[in-house]
Amino acid sequence: MKNTYASKIAKLIHDEARMESCSAMAEQGGSNSSSGGNNANVNNRNLSQEILKEDKLLKNRQSAQKSRKMKKQYMEILEEKVGQLETELA
Secondary structure: HHHHHHHHHHHHHHHHHHHHHHHHHHOOOHHHHHHHHHHHHHHHHHHHHHHHHHHHHHHHHHHHHHHHHHHHHHHHHHHHHOOOOOHHHH
């Protein structure tokens, strides 16, 4: 999990720096600044969608891990009950 967070933070820093450079280029563009602004908006939207997707995948992984853990605990409880019932029948 730690690697996931570290890579996510590194990606955010990299993407933020890229967006800043794109917006700086758009401001220097003069008459083309409106199209550069649209490009920056598209980049922001794509970045936010990527972040949301990564968050969703991370939450899904965590939920699946929790479900597997709970299932394992439940199976252990059932196995204990089966063992108790078998000793009672013997």
